[in-house]
């Protein structure tokens with residue numbers, strides 16, 4: 001089991017040859033930017049002062065700046081009017097961090113995650129992922145970046161009910177045309193990471209809600225992304241199971257160097273995060289724990 005330590009050996013070829021254990025950084029090339037290309041804090045210009053009583057959580061000096069969102073505004077035109085979903089949002093996220101974004105329904109959480117993922121574009125402002133301004137990438141490049149470097153978890157697990165847990169976890173690897181042996185090895189590892197090695201042959205109706213969400217997390221991790229975006233991943237779970245899921249994310253973040261950006265309604269979720277923000281009516285501000 002190699003999830004705990006970043007490895008540098010291996011040729012990073014994900015499609016051929018015998019199964020190679022998890023290697024966080026090598027497999028991305030040549031698809032995404034190389035690890036060396038990602039700027040480290042505090043290389044970028046200082047962030048503008050935030051309109052909040054508390055200072056923004058600092059990204060540790062020297063850590064890779066995986067996400068830099070600057071002054072992001074998002075407006076939707078609906079009917080004759082305009083809805084402003086994000087108002088001058090600035091956010092910097094470093095490597096291996098777990099960042100919680102708390103906010104009520106309609107506050108702008110999903111809009112922000114969609115813009116971070118390049119699924120929607122800001123009305124103004126900039127988003128850089130892994131040192132690349134998303135506005136400079138065409139749709140094909142953005143899709144490639146998502147496929148290789150991002151993982152997604154949603155409020156509902158959205159598993160395929162006719163596939164086993166392991167087959168569900170394999171889906172991103174099938175999209176990446178990974179060879180069968182490697183697919184099986186990686187999906188088994190990812191399920192073991194979320195504590196479900198014993199359940200890999202179960203189909204979703206044969207799993208509890210929390211277990212289904214753990215399968216969804218394994219699916220989000222199986223291709224070794226750099227960032228996992230989780231949109232209210234605990235929204236359908238009781239608070240005990242929800243906290244266990246968040247704790248699992250924190251352990252994965254710290255052991256495997258994968259960054260999690262997690263939106264939530266749950267005030268308790270902030271206990272698990274390295275950094276907490278609140279979003280209200282499209283305004284993001286550093287949050288109190």
Ligand SMILES: Nc1ncnc2c1ncn2[C@@H]1O[C@H](COP(=O)(O)OP(=O)(O)OP(=O)(O)O)[C@@H](O)[C@H]1O
Pocket residue numbers: 076077078083084085103104105106107108109110111112
């Ligand atoms: N495609 C769209 N067109 C028009 N308005 C939209 C669109 N998507 C979101 N909005 C509006 O933008 C605001 C933010 O929506 P968003 O989905 O980001 O909220 P949220 O914080 O994710 O809420 P929830 O917790 O209910 O999921 C809301 O007022 C919503 O009505």
Ligand SMILES: [Mg+2]
Pocket residue numbers: 109110111231
């Ligand atoms: Mg939402």
